[in-house]
Amino acid sequence: MAKLSPKNLHCELVVTVDEKINPHIMRDRNTGQIYADDDYLYRLKLRSEKRVIECDGLRYLDHSLTVDEEGNQELVLRGSCPSGERTEVEVVHRFSIPVRGRYIEERITIVNCGKDRYYLEDMRFGFRRGLCPAYEPGQLADDISRFRLVAVPYRKVGISQDKGSPSPGARPSVKRQEYTMEDMIEGKFSNVDWRNDETVVGQDLVDRYRLRSEGWAWTDGRCGLLIVKYNDEMIEYSLVERNGYSRRECLVFGGAGFALYREPRPASVLEPQTKVSFGPTRYIFFDGGWKKAFYLFRDFMAEKGHGLPDGYNPPVNWNVLYDIGWYHSDREKLFKHYNLEALHREARKARDLGCELLYLDPGWEVCEGTTLWDEERLGRVEDLVRTLKEEFGLELGYRTIGRVYRDEFPNEWYIQRSKEKGQYIRPIGSDGKPIGFWEPCTECREWWEEKLRRILGITGEGVKFMMFDEFDWRGPCFNPSHGHPVPSTPEGHVRAVYRLIEEVRRRCPEVLV
Known part of the structure; x- marks a missing residue:
């Protein structure tokens, strides 16, 4: 011994x-x-x-x-x-x-x-x-x-304690x-431990x-x-x-x-x-x-290198959500409440409070998750960037999400929940109804490239701040055409999201994520 x-x-x-x-x-x-x-x-x-x-x-x-x-x-x-x-x-x-x-x-x-x-x-x-x-x-x-x-x-x-919002106080x-x-x-x-909704398998x-x-x-x-x-x-x-x-x-x-x-x-x-x-x-x-x-x-x-870099000075954001409201892609309510006049009103508040950036939470898209700027309501994004800068001294930021709240993409781009190929069907939630959103597979190359193209079409016009939200793991995908292992894994999903963020930063180095 x-x-x-x-x-x-x-x-x-x-x-x-x-x-x-x-x-x-x-x-x-x-x-x-x-x-x-x-x-x-x-x-x-x-x-x-x-x-x-x-x-x-x-x-x-x-x-x-x-x-x-x-x-x-x-x-x-x-x-x-x-x-x-x-x-x-x-x-x-x-x-x-x-x-x-x-x-x-x-x-x-x-x-x-x-x-x-x-x-x-x-x-x-x-x-x-x-x-x-x-x-x-x-x-x-x-x-x-x-x-x-x-x-x-x-x-x-x-x-x-529950999946709803806590009661006031x-x-x-x-x-x-x-x-x-x-x-x-x-x-x-x-x-x-936290559990996703019951439609996500493998928990x-x-x-x-x-x-x-x-x-x-x-x-x-x-x-x-x-x-x-x-x-x-x-x-x-x-x-x-x-x-x-x-x-x-x-x-x-x-x-x-x-x-x-x-x-x-x-x-x-x-x-x-x-x-x-x-x-x-x-x-x-x-x-x-x-x-x-x-x-x-x-x-x-x-x-190990985890910390804030020298000169890190993020802009103070004014989030328009709390005063304008969240209308969950209801077009009629969005036209009434989430319009260019409302954004200018929020910009004045932000300026008067000493904020540096106007942050757009849900509401700027044609429908949440599409990453399509609603020009009909808000005009061109480059015009808003210029107006905020010249009239209010503010930059522009926004939120983009992974899931999508309408059937936006080809069926092949969504999560395939079994080895049997078929039409994507939204899972049924605990209320007996289909969940309220569609689930793209983040490792599907075609979806990834289209998502990147749409983000760059907005961010490339002078946006200075972004948040990536609702990119949560929705369970394994069994579609071999996406290029991931079958079934896909949480790690592969995370890496696909990180690659998306890294590519946005590479193309738009001035944006803070």
């Missing part, structure tokens, strides 16, 4: 390697606090046409521990699922410890070395920390009994994402018994560990859950695992000779309570 102990002045990781790989101790050297003290959880279930592979632990293949010129250490562990023969699927587990930083960073990669496609049916990696004996749930370990888990960056989350319901170790042992924890959650967040602050107010997951390519979360192991109730944290609706979705399939790399988990050791962890999270995100 070999014992590896990469460390710096602030933190230490202990790994044993013999027949199996086992990172099992994580320690804060400044305070002496131990955050992991039991076998690392490696759980995999893979299926190919030929066989099913299940494992709870990794067979040791090899490892390396390197130190660069500055003293930064990197430990690389390579293992596979234990079986009678060497499997074609390997796991590369990488830990980095900087010479000066007070953190350990973890990266996990699953590699398909063989010739068969594997489907990843279940997967969970993570450190274990024993909380109490399984038969004495009230006997918490002394050093961990006062610790709490606090979600970062959303410690408090608003909860919608109603106070929003708030759920605090903060849990004691007793809460974790007793299962008194849950995520804040079954896979993480009902584990917590998800961008990060978790695990602290007793004296010291703590910030557990942050970061992935700018896939949808991934920092996961925490309870786990019975070795006659103890344990907390499992960090690593990688499926969340939401099996995200990260691209990790579900391993093609031959390919790999999937999960985002890094950074374990940041700190002194203090959860507020300190929030500052550390902010610093971490800034390090």
Whole structure:
């Protein structure tokens, strides 16, 4: 048995390697606090046409521990699922410890070395920390009994009670994402989940018994560990859950695992000779309570490039919606209430209040979602841009949406809800009626190009601000002619929307989105 102990002045990781790989101790050297003290959880279930592979632990293949010129250490562990023969699927587990930083960073990669496609049916990696004996749930370990888990960056989350608008004066319901170790042992924890309307399929959650967040602050107010997951390519979360192991109730944290609706979705399939790399988990050791962890999270995100650029100075918007009203594409009411005279009246208010931009929420289109400027009511967009600038000193902004509130596009461009090709039919809602809008597939190239053309026809006339709204995921599409995998995925939908925004910004670099 070999014992590896990469460390710096602030933190230490202990790994044993013999027949199996086992990172099992994580320690804060400044305070002496131990955050992991039991076998690392490696759980995999893979299926190919030929066989099913299940494992709870990794067979040791090899490892390396390197130190660069500055003293930064990197430990690389390579293992596979234990079986009678060497499997074609390997796991590369990488830990980095900087010479000066007070953190350990973890990266996990699953590699398909063989010739068969594997489907990843279940997967969970993570450190274990024993909380109490399984038969004495009230006997918490002394050093961990006062610790709490606090979600970062959303410690408090608003909860919608219904799908309608709240009544005037109603106070929003708030759920605090903060849990004691007793809460974790007793299962008194849950995520804040939102469901789309019932016509959207594929909303079954896979993480009902584990917590998800961008990060978790695990602290007793004296010291703590910030557990942050970061992935700018896939949808991934920092996961925490309870786990019975070795006659103890344990907390499992960090690593990688499926969340939401099996995200990260691209990790579900391993093609031959390919790999999937999960985002890094950074374990940041700190002194203090959860507020300190929030500052550390902010610093971490800034390090990754998330923040406001120098010179960022968005215009103060005046939204015409609240005084003009929302008429839901009712042409008669729009002509009466949402006309050029009304916009000039709103522009005067905006100018007098010191605003810098007139923002058009729903109402400027021929019909919502068509992205067709209603010249009959509002004149040409370039004329409005000029009038606002010359007479009121204002810029123009507007909202565009993904769904459309009339049958605007060819049938082929809408979501195909099954493998059987047929006429697009709006789904039936809970009221027994078809939903009030049509659902384009955002990955349909023809729709994407037409949407871009219509946006540029408006934005290219001098618009300075845009909001992209109602581009929510409406469920998988099975139309192979769109060019997406069948069925399509939430990630593919998101990337199509981002590409649309990026192309608008490329063509109109002055517009702020």
